[in-house]
Structures are given as structure tokens and as C-alpha cells.
Amino acid sequence: MAAHCDFSSLELLMKASSKEKVVKVCNDVYVMGSSQSDGLLSSVCESLGTRPNETKKMIESLSSVLKTIIFHGYTEPQEIQSLFPKDFHKNLRDLITKIALDNMNTWKTHSISTQVSLPRLVDFDWRLDTKMASDSISRTSVPTCILQMKVQENQTDVKTTPENHNINVELSKETLDTMLDGLSKIRDQLSSVARR
């Protein structure tokens, strides 16, 4: 991946007025993805005070370097530094290295939240009811639970946020107890996975 990187274009980062600006640019580039995003291009141009044409190339190269670093999960500065050509500006190289190491966990977590996945549970609500009567029975007292789960589908159109759909279920005590059995089995398996 680093082979596609035009390291000389990264020198545009030197135009930043402060280290914090470079940190912001790196974060925006990794999190907002490819240079096709207009929001990313204008944000970076603003941070550096540079023109879109020259910035585009820099964003592509920076994106390529950062993605390579996160892909390999480097933990040692030397591993990252070895990606850069020997004649590359040393201070800039070390700054990018430090920023990547500092943000490694945050970016990895972001990557996990956007990875290939089934639809995701984003929220759930529940309510406990007591059934007191119905058209077929005049008096009763049956506890029941209404559970609403909000599931976010995978994105189908790149420009719009994916739809949420609701799953509404009613659970009797017996059903809930059975569900809890299943959930406790998952918890047991989780602790044994965590121990490995």
C-alpha cells in the first residue's frame, strides 16, 4: 500500500501553522476516508491554508500511509519510520509517526465500527405491562414485556445514512427466562474467549 504513496506530496503538511493542525489533518484523513469526499478536502485546505489541487494529492498519499500503519498495527516508531524514504524530512516523519502511534487505538476502534457487518443493533427500549383484560377474558393479571429493538441496516446509498428499522416483540415470562438462559450461555463463552 505504501508503494502508492507519493511521499514528496506529504511535504505540504509543512505548511501547517502548528502541530495541532497536522494532528487534525491526520485524524480527518483517516476517519473521513478517500479524497472523493468534498467535506474532507475543504476541511484540510482550511487547516493548512492550501489550494485544493495540491491538497488532493497530499490527502491520497497521507491516507495511504496511515492506512498501511493501521493495517499492520505497528507499535514501534522504527517500524513506521522505515516506511518513509531515507531522505524524507525527519521532523515531519517523526511527527506523523507520533500522531499515528497516539491515535492507533482510536482509529482501530473507528475501523471496527465501520467494518463489514450484519445490520447493527443501535438501541433498544422495553416496557413491562400487566395484561388486565381483553375481549375474550374479563379479568386477568399476566405480566408481559414489550421490547423494541432499533436495528441499523447496512448503507445502500453512499450519500444517505442507512435506515433504522424497529423490531417489536412481546415476551412472556417463560420466553424471557428462555432468552436469559441463552444470554447467560453467551456470557460464559465470552469470559472463556476473554481468558484465552
Add this chain to the structure above:
Amino acid sequence: MDLSERGLTAGKLVDMKWKLGVAVCSDECKSLNSPFVAMTLKVADASGKISTHTFELTIPQFQNFSEQMKDMAARMEMI
């Protein structure tokens, strides 16, 4: 059939299947080791038609879900 079952309902949960998985790696991370829970719920509507819903939960979400279900069951005992 229990009379109290015949009432207006919001879909009855008929089955819950689950899978605990670990994402090993992805196109963005060579080494992930990120566990997740996947579930398939089968819900029967008032007419008996069954629909399935499959989704993933992160581990913190799963733990929150699990805690709240336990909480709910405890409250149900008190009614």
C-alpha cells in the same frame, strides 16, 4: 390454549438463535481480535406469519442488553 394468550399483541418472540464470533482481521486491520455477538430473532405476528431479523451487537451492547433483560425479569417476578 391459554385464554390470556388471545389478545392484541406486538409480535411474539418464537425463537432466538445466537453466535459469538471474533473478527480476526479486515481490509483495514491485519490483526483485529474483536469479538461480537450475532443474533437471529424469529417473530410471529398476530396472523402467525413469522419474520426473521438478524443483527450484530458489540460486546458492550450485548452486556448492556443482557443486564437489562435480567433487570426486567427480576421486576416481572415482583408483579
